[in-house]
Structures are given as structure tokens and as C-alpha cells.
Amino acid sequence: MAVPSLHPELIAHIISHIEAQSLAPYASINSQWQALVEKHIFFTLNLNTARLADLQRILKVTLPAYSLAERVQVETDEDRHHNNEIFTQIICTLFTILSSCVNKSNIELSIHNASPSDFTEHPKPGLRRLRGMQRPGVDILHWRYMASYLELLKPIEEIPTVRVISGLVVHQGIERNIAPATVSKLISRLPRLSRLTAALSDNERKDKPLRNRLRYEFAISLTQWPASLEHLVLKYTGEAPKDANYPPAKRSKQGADAFIIMVGPELFWPQNDEDIDEPNWPNLTTFHLTYAAATPSGEWLFNRDPRCPQYEVDRNSENLFMEPPMDEAPQDEFPDDYRTALSPLLNQMYMAAAYAARLMPKLQMMDLIGQVQSGLNGLWRHKTLRCEMKHELANIVEDESIVPQMKSHNG
Numbered sequence: 001m002a003v004p005s006l007h008p009e010l011i012a013h014i015i016s017h018i019e020a021q022s023l024a025p026y027a028s029i030n031s032q033w034q035a036l037v038e039k040h041i042f043f044t045l046n047l048n049t050a051r052l053a054d055l056q057r058i059l060k061v062t063l064p065a066y067s068l069a070e071r072v073q074v075e076t077d078e079d080r081h082h083n084n085e086i087f088t089q090i091i092c093t094l095f096t097i098l099s100s101c102v103n104k105s106n107i108e109l110s111i112h113n114a115s116p117s118d119f120t121e122h123p124k125p126g127l128r129r130l131r132g133m134q135r136p137g138v139d140i141l142h143w144r145y146m147a148s149y150l151e152l153l154k155p156i157e158e159i160p161t162v163r164v165i166s167g168l169v170v171h172q173g174i175e176r177n178i179a180p181a182t183v184s185k186l187i188s189r190l191p192r193l194s195r196l197t198a199a200l201s202d203n204e205r206k207d208k209p210l211r212n213r214l215r216y217e218f219a220i221s222l223t224q225w226p227a228s229l230e231h232l233v234l235k236y237t238g239e240a241p242k243d244a245n246y247p248p249a250k251r252s253k254q255g256a257d258a259f260i261i262m263v264g265p266e267l268f269w270p271q272n273d274e275d276i277d278e279p280n281w282p283n284l285t286t287f288h289l290t291y292a293a294a295t296p297s298g299e300w301l302f303n304r305d306p307r308c309p310q311y312e313v314d315r316n317s318e319n320l321f322m323e324p325p326m327d328e329a330p331q332d333e334f335p336d337d338y339r340t341a342l343s344p345l346l347n348q349m350y351m352a353a354a355y356a357a358r359l360m361p362k363l364q365m366m367d368l369i370g371q372v373q374s375g376l377n378g379l380w381r382h383k384t385l386r387c388e389m390k391h392e393l394a395n396i397v398e399d400e401s402i403v404p405q406m407k408s409h410n411g
Helices: 008-015 024-028 031-041 049-055 077-099 125-134 180-188 208-224 344-357
Strands: 057-062 107-114 165-170 195-201 231-237 286-291 302-304 339-342 365-373 386-394 405-410
Touching: 008 031, 024 031, 057 077, 165 180, 180 195, 180 208, 231 286, 344 365
Parallel strands: 057 107, 107 165, 165 195, 195 231, 286 365
Antiparallel strands: 302 339, 365 386, 386 405
């Protein structure tokens, strides 16, 4: 007789009321029960040098499940603190185990974070998302944890140093985000880290104090990054307003941003006369940057495309049909994405990149990709829904009087 299929949240709730020492037999009910039960009964990870390769690829941090009723509730401070406790325990346990390994293994670690109740973990996530969008009063999907960022609760000095991890990948998006400064904490304990791919978020749209805190903490944490890094792919998503008439958030002062990876000319070259120290990247081999349409100093990198006709946007709030927390931020309520033409500031940024490339002696490729999205007032009549400008800096020469050539690809 087949066992009826139950919601993962219901199974997790049942499991939570069973003593850990009595859980093992329930794993034999079916594969769904097995996956959920094993998360509760396997606390020990036995490693030796021969088995280190088995640990490569993925670390999935499983956060506590929540009930069907909580699907329509935004996480509370208590929920966030409990999740942070679980995240801290798992990371510290893993790092403690790996810190005892003294061999020269090169582990590639990829970190994912999720609760079994998240819609991304549902057997049919697309279907659950469709139902949630149609019936937001039943399921608010990833809006439940959109403003939650996993953080390590222990001081950095209490996190063990691990020498066998040489590559790290951190994910974000509709998955649960890790606070950017926490990523810095992690990599500061990896003295042999040579490759980092990190998708982080500077995209908090509604809670300005939260965004200020996350951004500031990340800025001052960058000094903790190890000098061993050779290959860096950093996605620090901070989208421009969808309404191009809306002024971008001014998060910093042009030319004097404390956040040294500001996506503007400052990223590559000092923009103030008093900044006399030239930047230097002695070991960088690959630089890939995808940037949004505005800078953190509140300036647009793109202007109105002359092919886009002007029109009046109906900004009647009664036309907005999504309720909090699924509603848009004010700058995104009425999309009017007409900015696709390059601005002089963007040219300034590319010139700064060319100068910086001369001080990257091991540079093999630098990609700068600007992505702009044409919306209701975009380039529909030209059958262009997405514009991408890709530039490759090549032909680096020793003569400082010659600026590297820039190849442009438009699509």
C-alpha cells in the first residue's frame, strides 16, 4: 500500500515531535521522509585525507521548517536570530573539522541556504510560485525572508582557520541571502583561498537603515580578504530604479566613497586630486564586472534613448494590486525604463578601467558588461527587450602613454 504524500512542512512538524533516538525507522517510509529525517539524525561528519574530495562542491545549510500558516508571515527578529544560530553552528562545525586537515587538498566549497519550507525547496517550485502569485493571502513565497540576511553570531577570532579550501562559491537571489560582511568573515579564515565567486545583495529596496548597515559593514570588512585571491567574480546586486524618472538612491559621495568597490570610475582609479596613491593589482588575472544603470552616488550611467518616445505614465496608486510585503518599493511601482543611451559618466568609468588595467601585470581578460532593461517605454518597436554593452580590455602594453584598446560588442 502506497504511503500518501504529505507536505514537507507537515512532515517536518511531525518529526520535530519525535525523539532523535527514535527517528531512524521513519526514514524507511519513503524518499521524502528519508531526506527530512536524515537532516535531524546525522550530526557527525567523519573525514580523512582520502575522503576530502567527497566534501567538494556543495554545503547546504538547512534552516528550521515553518508551518503552512507562517507562509503568509514575514520572518520575525526571533526567526532571524534562530536561523543565525543554526547557520553559525553549521559553519563553525564544518570549519572546526576542516581545520584539523593539514594536507594540501584543494576543496571547492559552494554554500546554499534554505529551509525545507521555502518554495525553492518544494517538489514543484514553479507551480507553488504561480499559486502564490495568484493567491498572496495563502503564500508570500520568498517575500517571507527577503529582508533576512544570515549572519555569523560568533566573533571572527572564534572561527577556525581552514587551509584546505581554495575555492568558494556563495549564492543569493530567491535563495536566502548571506549578509555581505559575513561572507568577508568566512573568507578571512581561508588563507589559501584563490578563487571566489560571490553573489551578494546591495538591493534592499524598502528598508533604508538595513541597507545602510549591510553596506557599511561590508565596506569595512573588505580589509579582511586574504591576499591569496587570484580569481574574483563578485556580484553585488544593487538595481537602479525601474522608474527612470526616479532619482537613484544616493548611497555615497562621488569620488569619496568609503565603499572601495563602488561601481563607478572610483572602482578603478582615484577621482579626487588628493588621492595620489595609484591602485595596484599584482596578481589579478581575470576581472568581470556586470553593472546596473546607476551609481551608488546617485547618478545615472545612461540617458534617454532618442528612439524612445516620451509618454505619460499613469501613476495612480489604485492601479497597484499587490499588498505588502509583496508590493514594490516606491522607485519601482511604475516602471518607465527609457535609459539606454550611454552617458559621459559611463565613458569616464571605462577610461578609468583602461588606466587601471595597466597596473594589472597578470591580467588576461577584463569584461565590463552594462545591462539595461527596456520596459513599457523601451525599445519594443525595435524588437529589443534587453540591451547589453560588453567591452573587453585587451592588448595591454608597457608604454604608459598608450591606453589599452577597448573592443566593444553591442547586442
